[in-house]
Amino acid sequence: MGGKFYVGIDLGGMSAKAGLFDAEGTMLAKESVKTSKDAGYEATVMSLAELVQKVCQKGGVSQAHVKGVGVGSPGIINGQEGIVVSWTNFGWENKALAKDLSAALQKIPVKISNDANVAALGEARFGAGKQYSDSILITLGTGVGSGIILQNKIFEGYRGGAGEAGHMTLVVGGIRCTCGRRGCFEQYASATALLRETKRVMREHKDSRMWKYAPTLEQVDGTTSFTAAKEGDAAAQEVVKNYIMYLSEGILNLVNCFRPQAILVGGGVSGQGEYLLQPIREYVNEHLFVGFDRIPLAIVRADLGNDAGIWGAYALALDA
Amino acid sequence: MGGKFYVGIDLGGMSAKAGLFDAEGTMLAKESVKTSKDAGYEATVMSLAELVQKVCQKGGVSQAHVKGVGVGSPGIINGQEGIVVSWTNFGWENKALAKDLSAALQKIPVKISNDANVAALGEARFGAGKQYSDSILITLGTGVGSGIILQNKIFEGYRGGAGEAGHMTLVVGGIRCTCGRRGCFEQYASATALLRETKRVMREHKDSRMWKYAPTLEQVDGTTSFTAAKEGDAAAQEVVKNYIMYLSEGILNLVNCFRPQAILVGGGVSGQGEYLLQPIREYVNEHLFVGFDRIPLAIVRADLGNDAGIWGAYALALDA
Numbered sequence: 001m002g003g004k005f006y007v008g009i010d011l012g013g014m015s016a017k018a019g020l021f022d023a024e025g026t027m028l029a030k031e032s033v034k035t036s037k038d039a040g041y042e043a044t045v046m047s048l049a050e051l052v053q054k055v056c057q058k059g060g061v062s063q064a065h066v067k068g069v070g071v072g073s074p075g076i077i078n079g080q081e082g083i084v085v086s087w088t089n090f091g092w093e094n095k096a097l098a099k100d101l102s103a104a105l106q107k108i109p110v111k112i113s114n115d116a117n118v119a120a121l122g123e124a125r126f127g128a129g130k131q132y133s134d135s136i137l138i139t140l141g142t143g144v145g146s147g148i149i150l151q152n153k154i155f156e157g158y159r160g161g162a163g164e165a166g167h168m169t170l171v172v173g174g175i176r177c178t179c180g181r182r183g184c185f186e187q188y189a190s191a192t193a194l195l196r197e198t199k200r201v202m203r204e205h206k207d208s209r210m211w212k213y214a215p216t217l218e219q220v221d222g223t224t225s226f227t228a229a230k231e232g233d234a235a236a237q238e239v240v241k242n243y244i245m246y247l248s249e250g251i252l253n254l255v256n257c258f259r260p261q262a263i264l265v266g267g268g269v270s271g272q273g274e275y276l277l278q279p280i281r282e283y284v285n286e287h288l289f290v291g292f293d294r295i296p297l298a299i300v301r302a303d304l305g306n307d308a309g310i311w312g313a314y315a316l317a318l319d320a
Numbered sequence: 321m322g323g324k325f326y327v328g329i330d331l332g333g334m335s336a337k338a339g340l341f342d343a344e345g346t347m348l349a350k351e352s353v354k355t356s357k358d359a360g361y362e363a364t365v366m367s368l369a370e371l372v373q374k375v376c377q378k379g380g381v382s383q384a385h386v387k388g389v390g391v392g393s394p395g396i397i398n399g400q401e402g403i404v405v406s407w408t409n410f411g412w413e414n415k416a417l418a419k420d421l422s423a424a425l426q427k428i429p430v431k432i433s434n435d436a437n438v439a440a441l442g443e444a445r446f447g448a449g450k451q452y453s454d455s456i457l458i459t460l461g462t463g464v465g466s467g468i469i470l471q472n473k474i475f476e477g478y479r480g481g482a483g484e485a486g487h488m489t490l491v492v493g494g495i496r497c498t499c500g501r502r503g504c505f506e507q508y509a510s511a512t513a514l515l516r517e518t519k520r521v522m523r524e525h526k527d528s529r530m531w532k533y534a535p536t537l538e539q540v541d542g543t544t545s546f547t548a549a550k551e552g553d554a555a556a557q558e559v560v561k562n563y564i565m566y567l568s569e570g571i572l573n574l575v576n577c578f579r580p581q582a583i584l585v586g587g588g589v590s591g592q593g594e595y596l597l598q599p600i601r602e603y604v605n606e607h608l609f610v611g612f613d614r615i616p617l618a619i620v621r622a623d624l625g626n627d628a629g630i631w632g633a634y635a636l637a638l639d640a
Contacts, residue, residue: 133478160579161579162577162578168488257484257577259478
């Protein structure tokens, strides 16, 4: 098959996933490889190169027709210079990933950025944000990820590291965070935080309907409080109300700082849909320094799911 | 006098100040007029036009040689469209200030932006930030003002209103703010907040040296706690330490969001110089999600003082 093709890679600590795309935005094939911090940097670069080869084979495209590769990587990334400034889990410091992967791919141009930023770019270009030039993706998972898109491009600050919204302080002196500080947004708005609060309130309310859905605390998940709240359980409603309040306060901070057109909400908790989003809209509208009436703001659910990273990496590749 | 000239205007609720500049960045004259919310929009536009005329006369320049006028205005400004979206104090809503002032000035091009943003632009182009492409000015006064400069330009978000850092939440459920919300940054880091805390601690510590510098609470000002703290007064040191902690937490949030090269600190409290700035550097460096060693960050004192707005408006005029 001739023409122009692109590969988008979502690099993670357990696996790397790749999508092969044509220039018109059709995904032709998907592949993945395992990753491990024990493999070391050079071997990981080689396995990413092999991943490109594999996904091309699967899609029936010669690697010679791949015009660009994009990579979303964990850690602090300086996208302009193509450098992984720091990926703590893998022990990477100042690795020239874009240059090294390009060298392993017979000089196919490679562009990299932070994985959360790349997911935001995917949603902004191909997902829930595609009608907006300025949007912020907030991902509610183990932590709170965020990516900021301004004028259709990733905003990563002067030399990378911008948009670390999960670690903005929401409560000075508040709950201790994994980053070593206190009161970070993700200690209140992540799925992890939701589970912690669900369990805390369940211990205090032995008669709560939440026990129906999670007979033991080990069975608590991100839906427990929401499900019981919808059935009118007061304790569960308190958990949900507090969760939404903190989440909304963090969103307000981002809106006051960046004033985007849209906030896209992704990650497991976003599965609650309008039951989660409508109260956020009401809270944000009520508390926004400049109201919705003056500068409209959409708050919507992200819709590319786990593929947002691959799609965003494809968008990066198009610009490579 | 022939050549190209520019006028920068700093519009405020009590007065408007103007500077006349040549193309090389020399300020040739300064003038001001009183402003009042009772005057109404049209009359205010006319008095700004007269101000341009006055400053040109004072500088001996024909208004015909003025190639651009810049205006920093309070309120929410959509600079791209030249519109004051909202200036609550003056009751302005959706006023086409750039177009209207240009019409009153025989079509001299006019550019406008928010006053805090324009002051930040002044510092970034001609003051403490001139060696940096990305900087944030934080002004510690009655409130906390902020302006964000990215790639040498004002960042005002999709349609204005970005960079309202004074109203980011630092303590969910914290001290009530003038904006109606709770726990805003400026309730902890403004000069007003410093005075409030100074008085509170003085009431609790009748033996504090702070009473030496302010024999009555009415005499407390922004220097009271700092002066006594430098002399070793424990109560005053506690006030200063807390103030710096909250200020540093807010700066951390801005750095995690925007990752600039420099934070410029202005306003009355910044007169404390290194006694204020060095502990902020230490706190921010210790708590930054990505350390100084990886992505350098300067924290310096703003140096244009009250003229930052005029200089920034001149920079706007150059782009008009």
